[in-house]
Amino acid sequence: MDKNKKQIINSGLYLVSTPIGNMEDITLRALNVLKESDIILCEDTRRSGKLLSHLQIKSTLWPYHKFNEKKVSKNIIESIKKNKIVSLISDAGTPTISDPGMILINKCIKENLNVCPIPGSSAVTSAVSVSGFSDQYLFYGFLTKKKMN
Amino acid sequence: MDKNKKQIINSGLYLVSTPIGNMEDITLRALNVLKESDIILCEDTRRSGKLLSHLQIKSTLWPYHKFNEKKVSKNIIESIKKNKIVSLISDAGTPTISDPGMILINKCIKENLNVCPIPGSSAVTSAVSVSGFSDQYLFYGFLTKKKMN
Numbered sequence: 651m652d653k654n655k656k657q658i659i660n661s662g663l664y665l666v667s668t669p670i671g672n673m674e675d676i677t678l679r680a681l682n683v684l685k686e687s688d689i690i691l692c693e694d695t696r697r698s699g700k701l702l703s704h705l706q707i708k709s710t711l712w713p714y715h716k717f718n719e720k721k722v723s724k725n726i727i728e729s730i731k732k733n734k735i736v737s738l739i740s741d742a743g744t745p746t747i748s749d750p751g752m753i754l755i756n757k758c759i760k761e762n763l764n765v766c767p768i769p770g771s772s773a774v775t776s777a778v779s780v781s782g783f784s785d786q787y788l789f790y791g792f793l794t795k796k797k798m799n
Numbered sequence: 800m801d802k803n804k805k806q807i808i809n810s811g812l813y814l815v816s817t818p819i820g821n822m823e824d825i826t827l828r829a830l831n832v833l834k835e836s837d838i839i840l841c842e843d844t845r846r847s848g849k850l851l852s853h854l855q856i857k858s859t860l861w862p863y864h865k866f867n868e869k870k871v872s873k874n875i876i877e878s879i880k881k882n883k884i885v886s887l888i889s890d891a892g893t894p895t896i897s898d899p900g901m902i903l904i905n906k907c908i909k910e911n912l913n914v915c916p917i918p919g920s921s922a923v924t925s926a927v928s929v930s931g932f933s934d935q936y937l938f939y940g941f942l943t944k945k946k947m948n
Contacts, residue, residue, distance in 0.1 A: 657821075670918065672828055674831065675826050675827075675918050675919075676826055677823065677825055677826050677827075677919065679821055679823035682823065744925075745928060748934060751928075752933075756931045759931050767925040767926075768824070769824050769920035769921060769925045770919060771918035771919070772918060772921055775896065775918065775921040775923070775924050776893075776916040776918045777916075778895075778896060779893050780814060780895075780904065780916040781904075782905045782908050785940060786937075786938060786940050788935075788937045789938070791935050
């Protein structure tokens with residue numbers, strides 16, 4: 651790979667990992683993809699607006715969360731079909747893991763559209779790596795808020 | 800956080816995630832920590848040498864792999880006690896997950912030394928995020944090479 655050559659980003663859905671505590675925990679490729687995105691989907695436009703402003707990224711933000719994901723997925727698919735670059739970020743860490751995104755990804759797979767992970771911060775991976783425990787683990791996600799019998 | 804202020808790196812062991820395929824999959828903090836490291840421990844000095852040369856990082860490389868980890872851990876602990884900054888990287892992805900490191904981490908924990916994850920690329924997290932499957936998963940690691948009965 652020529653390190654001076656800018657990587658080409660094709661249209662599609664990019665799952666971009668964002669920092670989980672330290673603002674410098676973002677990759678060079680994530681910065682590039684977010685800058686080139688026509689639309690960035692995020693859980694909370696106010697929260698992600700702060701991050702993107704810090705990173706000097708001015709792409710259009712669309713809210714995408716568990717309450718509207720079914721409704722807006724159709725518009726997003728249409729945008730990707732029109733050759734747009736769409737990124738999905740969560741409040742922090744890797745999108746779709748304990749966060750919205752699965753409905754949209756499955757729609758993209760069904761429509762044979764490009765879906766690309768941009769790896770980066772992940773709470774579960776960081777915790778396992780530093781734990782000193784075995785690296786075989788079960789990720790269960792958030793426990794229920796209801797009291798168990 | 801003041802974005803123009805350089806982050807201070809204290810002595811300790813840093814578990815630094817490195818790219819798993821795309822050389823731009825490295826975080827700003829990982830670059831900074833690797834540059835500031837007195838020693839970088841890696842599985843294969845030739846392989847990691849290429850990555851670090853690409854990233855223009857000139858820190859000293861020490862081999863650290865499953866065949867010497869017990870033997871060299873003592874020297875590494877001594878270096879950290881002498882206020883050195885030591886990074887551990889694997890061939891690719893997040894160190895200690897299906898890679899060496901657990902012996903050293905447990906020694907650091909026992910000696911009450913600073914152990915810090917620098918999150919980044921992880922094969923398992925990327926695969927789960929893009930799969931469209933449930934985000935509850937069991938990570939089992941590599942399967943045995945022996946034929947099962």
